[in-house]
Every structure is written in C-alpha cells, then in structure tokens.
Amino acid sequence: MTDTSLWHPFADMHAVRGAEFVLERGEDVWVYDTAGRRYLDATASLWYSNIGHGRPExxxxxxxxxxxxxxxxxxxxxxxxxxxxxxxxxxxxxxxxxxxxxxxxxxxxxxxxxxxxxxxxxxxxxxxxxxxxxxxxxxxxxxxxxxxxxxxxxxxxxxxxxxxxxxxxxxxxxxxxxxxxxxxxxxxxxxxxxxxxxxxxxxxxxxxxxxxxxxxxxxxxxxxxxxxxxxxxxxxxxxxxxxxxxxxxxxxxxxxxxxxxxxxxxxxxxxxxxxxxxxxxxxxxxxxxxxxxxxxxxxxxxxxxxxxxxxxxDNLIPRGEELEGPLHDALRSLAEHPAVAEVRGGTGLLAAVELHPDALAANPAAIAAVATHARNEGGVLLRTLNTSLAVSPPLTATEDHFTIIRQAFDGALDSLS
Ligand SMILES: Cc1ncc(COP(=O)(O)O)c(C=O)c1O
CATH class of the missing domain: 3.40.640.10 (Type I PLP-dependent aspartate aminotransferase-like (Major domain))
Incomplete structure (x- = not known):
C-alpha cells in the first residue's frame, strides 16, 4: 500500500499510513474489500448501520x-x-x-x-x-x-x-x-x-x-x-x-x-x-x-x-431487544477464556468482550491483535475499544451471524497465547 494523504480519526498515523484497509462496497451485514473479499460487519460500521448496507431504496x-x-x-x-x-x-x-x-x-x-x-x-x-x-x-x-x-x-x-x-x-x-x-x-x-x-x-x-x-x-x-x-x-x-x-x-x-x-x-x-x-x-x-x-x-x-x-x-426496531439475548448467549462463555475478563451485553443489540488485565499486560497490543486476527482469519470486523472489543451488528443480523462472530473471537483469542 502506498503512502496516504488521508489523516484518519482515532489513528496512529505512523502505523496506519502504509497499512490502510480499504473497503469498496457493502450489502446488508457484509462489506467487501478491494480484492472482493467479504467481511461480516459485526459493528454496523461505527454503530450506525442499523438497516445494513446497500439498500437501494x-x-x-x-x-x-x-x-x-x-x-x-x-x-x-x-x-x-x-x-x-x-x-x-x-x-x-x-x-x-x-x-x-x-x-x-x-x-x-x-x-x-x-x-x-x-x-x-x-x-x-x-x-x-x-x-x-x-x-x-x-x-x-x-x-x-x-x-x-x-x-x-x-x-x-x-x-x-x-x-x-x-x-x-x-x-x-x-x-x-x-x-x-x-x-x-x-x-x-x-x-x-x-x-x-x-x-x-x-x-x-x-x-x-x-x-x-x-x-x-x-x-x-x-x-x-x-x-x-x-x-x-x-x-x-x-x-x-x-x-x-x-x-x-x-x-x-x-x-x-x-x-x-x-x-x-x-x-x-x-x-x-x-x-x-x-x-x-x-x-x-x-x-x-x-x-x-x-x-x-x-x-x-x-x-x-x-x-x-x-x-x-421491515419491523427492525424491536430486533434490538429480540436479539439481545441470543447475541449475549453466543458470546457469554468467552468469559471462560483465560484472555477474557468479562463479557458485557444483554441490553440491546450490542456487547463487549473485555480482555483480562494479564493478557493486556503480556501484550499491550492485544486488542488490536484480536481485531486484526478476527478480520484476516475470521472475516469479521470488530470494534476496538480501550480494553475491550465491541460488537453491534446491523439490526438485520441473525443468529447465524452471531455464530460467525463467536468463531472469529475463538480463533483470535487463542492466537494471543
Ligand atoms: C453516545 C455518543 N454520543 C455522541 C457521539 C458523537 O457522534 P459523532 O461521531 O457523529 O460526532 C457518539 C459517537 O460515537 C456516541 O457514541
């Protein structure tokens, strides 16, 4: 990737300038990079794509x-x-x-x-x-x-x-x-x-x-x-x-x-x-x-x-509540992973996996490492927060998508050790 003139928000531009990740198109819960590879948008971009991407209307x-x-x-x-x-x-x-x-x-x-x-x-x-x-x-x-x-x-x-x-x-x-x-x-x-x-x-x-x-x-x-x-x-x-x-x-x-x-x-x-x-x-x-x-x-x-x-x-408004239990259930047992301190969620279609302080002490870049692994190996986009990774998919997501998110977390957390 060539150098960029684009100053990204919330970014270490020294690290990002030669390593941008370029998305090209989106469809419902999926987004695609310039090579045509698809990713599950597990965060509705920055918590906003409530109806999903690419709606022609x-x-x-x-x-x-x-x-x-x-x-x-x-x-x-x-x-x-x-x-x-x-x-x-x-x-x-x-x-x-x-x-x-x-x-x-x-x-x-x-x-x-x-x-x-x-x-x-x-x-x-x-x-x-x-x-x-x-x-x-x-x-x-x-x-x-x-x-x-x-x-x-x-x-x-x-x-x-x-x-x-x-x-x-x-x-x-x-x-x-x-x-x-x-x-x-x-x-x-x-x-x-x-x-x-x-x-x-x-x-x-x-x-x-x-x-x-x-x-x-x-x-x-x-x-x-x-x-x-x-x-x-x-x-x-x-x-x-x-x-x-x-x-x-x-x-x-x-x-x-x-x-x-x-x-x-x-x-x-x-x-x-x-x-x-x-x-x-x-x-x-x-x-x-x-x-x-x-x-x-x-x-x-x-x-x-x-x-x-x-x-x-599309009757999407109630889904935030209907899906809060299934999303939390899909992620809840990640709390048993040694790298995880806590899984928060259960109120609305959003959740976070908090990494254990020991995991963060052992690898201060662990949050970014989990997100990168989930993206590259699991095909899932997660949101990095200070000490946790957030999930907030479009309201059109289904329980099958939660399984994909869970699997991406499993692989990414295991990769830390
Ligand atoms: C609760 C809350 N308030 C305000 C904002 C700011 O919104 P914007 O980024 O559109 O300025 C955000 C953005 O994520 C938010 O989560």
Missing part, C-alpha cells in the same frame, strides 16, 4: 431529492419539505409529548447543541448561573468542543487543554454520586446531566439496575435537565425508537444521530421537550443563535425519511 430517495433541491439552508424562516417531515416524524416517536426537533450534522454536533440549548434555557428562565454539566465516567459524547469537555473516557480529553470549565464527571453506576456532585457544585449552578442509556464507546456498559430511573429522579428533584444521549442507543439499538424508553424515563432533551440515517448520509439532531422549547417557541424576541450550515439539509433528511421507512416496514 435509500439510494433512490437520495437521488430523487438531489434532482429536486439538493441543499438549502434553514436559518431564519427558510425550510424544505424533508426537514419539516423529518422533524415531525422524529417528534412523533419521542417519549416527550409535543416535542420539538433541532437538526444537526451528527452526534457531536447534537451534544454541543443540547448543551447550548440547556444553558440558554436556564438563561431565558432567569437562572443564567446554571451552566455546569455533569457526565459519567466511561461516557462518550463525541469529539466536538463541549463533548470533549464532557468525555468520561479520560484519554479523549487529555492533552487538548481545557474545554468547558463547568463540567464534571460522576461514577457511571452510582446514583448517589450524582446527588453528591449536584450538592457539591450547588444545584442552582447545574444545567444538565448527560447519560447514554447503555454506555457505548466507553466499553458497552448496560446501566446498573435502577440507575437511569434514580438519576432521572434526582435530576428532577434539583431541576437539572436530563439529557439522554441516544446517538448509539436510538433507532432500534435497544429495541425502541429511543433506548431510554426501556427504563420509563422521559428526558428533557435527547441527542440522536447514526441510526436515524443508518449512516447513508450524515445527520443528527436534538429532541426537546415542549417545556425546554417554550421560552423560544412561546415567547417572542428570543433567538437561539446556534445552528450549522447543513442543519435540515434536504438530501440528508430524505435519506433519513427513507431509512425510517425501512426500520418501520
């Missing part, structure tokens, strides 16, 4: 929209039919009644938008000192400015200087830690609490029993806005439109991206409760001075609408 919807109006901004009073329709449809799925939808270009953009809406809401409510934002250890909220500040994966914050001063982390599994932190900061200074229903990039960590319910209650007690980061958990990954619904929690804000288009085009958004939207919608003269050029991009919205059609028509 999405391509057709995109082409049709390109032929009408490829793009136009929606600042001020401008809009277009796909953006309006998408907002109405997403609002109709949301657990908050009469929700409003702010469209963005992706997940990190949505996090920054939610944080700014939260702060601006409190400003409008006459409590401008409510600026602090609390997130959880192991959390991942993207790599934009505010999301970097919120990062619960410390390595994603380190070395970038200070992002958001008023941002604190609490233990991801302890509701009492949230209460303590709100009390320490002073409730009158806290704007919002951010939580992924199942922590994704931080290791696939389902919530401790009662955690989301209790933290939602604590947030409510102190008037702190509860932001559900549904960038991974939304659009069927947990078997509902939004993962938080499984826990009976009605958040104030929801961030989404990924599965809303299954990645066919980039798009994200923030769903706001009617109450949080009220100062901006029900009172005149207040402008939320925020929004990206491609918010409401009609072609991206057309892709999203077509993707939502597939999720509905």
């Amino acid at each position: 999405i391509a057709a919807a995109i082409v049709a929209q390109l032929g009408k109006l490829e793009a136009y901004g929606i600042f001020g009073n401008m809009t277009n039919a796909p953006a309006r329709d998408l907002a109405a449809r997403v609002a109709s799925y949301a657990p908050m009644p009469a929700a409003k939808v702010f469209l963005t270009s992706g997940g990190g953009d949505s996090i920054d938008t939610a944080a700014k809406i939260a702060r601006r809401y409190w400003h409008a409510k006459g409590q401008p000192e409510r600026t602090h934002m609390i997130s959880r250890t192991n959390s991942y909220h993207g790599t934009h400015g505010i999301g970097t500040g919120l990062a619960g994966i410390a390595a994603n914050r380190d070395g970038f200087g200070e992002y958001v001063r008023e941002s604190e982390r609490v233990a991801h599994d302890d509701p009492a830690a949230l209460r303590k932190e709100i009390e320490r900061i002073g409730p009158e200074k806290v704007a919002a609490f951010f939580a992924e229903p199942v922590i994704g990039a931080g290791g696939v960590i389902p919530p401790a029993p009662g955690y989301l319910e209790q933290t939602a209650q604590i947030a409510k007690e102190y008037g702190v806005l509860f932001v559900a980061d549904e960038v991974i958990c939304g659009y069927g990954r947990l078997g509902r439109w939004f993962g938080i619904e499984r826990f009976g929690v009605v958040p104030d804000l929801i961030t989404f991206a990924k599965g809303v288009t299954s990645g066919y085009l980039p798009l994200g958004g923030v769903i706001s409760s009617a109450e949080v939207a009220a100062p901006f919608w029900d009172e005149g003269g207040r402008v939320l001075r925020h929004g990206a050029t491609y918010a409401g991009h009609p072609t991206c919205c057309a892709a999203a609408l077509a993707n939502l059609d597939v999720l509905e028509n």
Whole structure:
C-alpha cells in the first residue's frame, strides 16, 4: 500500500499510513474489500448501520431529492419539505409529548447543541448561573468542543487543554454520586446531566439496575435537565425508537444521530421537550443563535425519511431487544477464556468482550491483535475499544451471524497465547 494523504480519526498515523484497509462496497451485514473479499460487519460500521448496507431504496430517495433541491439552508424562516417531515416524524416517536426537533450534522454536533440549548434555557428562565454539566465516567459524547469537555473516557480529553470549565464527571453506576456532585457544585449552578442509556464507546456498559430511573429522579428533584444521549442507543439499538424508553424515563432533551440515517448520509439532531422549547417557541424576541450550515439539509433528511421507512416496514426496531439475548448467549462463555475478563451485553443489540488485565499486560497490543486476527482469519470486523472489543451488528443480523462472530473471537483469542 502506498503512502496516504488521508489523516484518519482515532489513528496512529505512523502505523496506519502504509497499512490502510480499504473497503469498496457493502450489502446488508457484509462489506467487501478491494480484492472482493467479504467481511461480516459485526459493528454496523461505527454503530450506525442499523438497516445494513446497500439498500437501494435509500439510494433512490437520495437521488430523487438531489434532482429536486439538493441543499438549502434553514436559518431564519427558510425550510424544505424533508426537514419539516423529518422533524415531525422524529417528534412523533419521542417519549416527550409535543416535542420539538433541532437538526444537526451528527452526534457531536447534537451534544454541543443540547448543551447550548440547556444553558440558554436556564438563561431565558432567569437562572443564567446554571451552566455546569455533569457526565459519567466511561461516557462518550463525541469529539466536538463541549463533548470533549464532557468525555468520561479520560484519554479523549487529555492533552487538548481545557474545554468547558463547568463540567464534571460522576461514577457511571452510582446514583448517589450524582446527588453528591449536584450538592457539591450547588444545584442552582447545574444545567444538565448527560447519560447514554447503555454506555457505548466507553466499553458497552448496560446501566446498573435502577440507575437511569434514580438519576432521572434526582435530576428532577434539583431541576437539572436530563439529557439522554441516544446517538448509539436510538433507532432500534435497544429495541425502541429511543433506548431510554426501556427504563420509563422521559428526558428533557435527547441527542440522536447514526441510526436515524443508518449512516447513508450524515445527520443528527436534538429532541426537546415542549417545556425546554417554550421560552423560544412561546415567547417572542428570543433567538437561539446556534445552528450549522447543513442543519435540515434536504438530501440528508430524505435519506433519513427513507431509512425510517425501512426500520418501520421491515419491523427492525424491536430486533434490538429480540436479539439481545441470543447475541449475549453466543458470546457469554468467552468469559471462560483465560484472555477474557468479562463479557458485557444483554441490553440491546450490542456487547463487549473485555480482555483480562494479564493478557493486556503480556501484550499491550492485544486488542488490536484480536481485531486484526478476527478480520484476516475470521472475516469479521470488530470494534476496538480501550480494553475491550465491541460488537453491534446491523439490526438485520441473525443468529447465524452471531455464530460467525463467536468463531472469529475463538480463533483470535487463542492466537494471543
Ligand atoms: C453516545 C455518543 N454520543 C455522541 C457521539 C458523537 O457522534 P459523532 O461521531 O457523529 O460526532 C457518539 C459517537 O460515537 C456516541 O457514541
């Protein structure tokens, strides 16, 4: 492979520059490299290909929209039919009644938008000192400015200087830690609490029993806005439109991206409760001075609408829950392997195999080695996390695919010794 000019995200370019892995096409749960070899996409790319790859109806919807109006901004009073329709449809799925939808270009953009809406809401409510934002250890909220500040994966914050001063982390599994932190900061200074229903990039960590319910209650007690980061958990990954619904929690804000288009085009958004939207919608003269050029991009919205059609028509949303047991069962006994510390999963169609500290000490490159072996020998693409390997296949996957994933893990883990 010749040298590259492409600077890859989350990559050691010194190692990657002569060793890129080039994909060429995809079909459902399969992707193909330039030599025509096929791989099982056990991670739905970066947790987003919920309907699988290569669906012609999405391509057709995109082409049709390109032929009408490829793009136009929606600042001020401008809009277009796909953006309006998408907002109405997403609002109709949301657990908050009469929700409003702010469209963005992706997940990190949505996090920054939610944080700014939260702060601006409190400003409008006459409590401008409510600026602090609390997130959880192991959390991942993207790599934009505010999301970097919120990062619960410390390595994603380190070395970038200070992002958001008023941002604190609490233990991801302890509701009492949230209460303590709100009390320490002073409730009158806290704007919002951010939580992924199942922590994704931080290791696939389902919530401790009662955690989301209790933290939602604590947030409510102190008037702190509860932001559900549904960038991974939304659009069927947990078997509902939004993962938080499984826990009976009605958040104030929801961030989404990924599965809303299954990645066919980039798009994200923030769903706001009617109450949080009220100062901006029900009172005149207040402008939320925020929004990206491609918010409401009609072609991206057309892709999203077509993707939502597939999720509905193929009845894919419940599969996140229907398949969570079978996926976990397929991987569970990997915990008996000496190189494995733990297998997490069972809440939604996602799981992680955590390597044993001894295996990582013996071979600091063990995570990458497992992924490379699984890809080259097992024909399976896994997602490397800090100390674990994640699995989150398209919602179209079947139990046969889980067997292939399991076999790839078996071979890859054995290769470590
Ligand atoms: C929970 C969560 N929030 C936010 C983001 C950021 O999304 P994006 O990469 O589209 O900016 C991600 C990305 O993986 C995510 O998993």
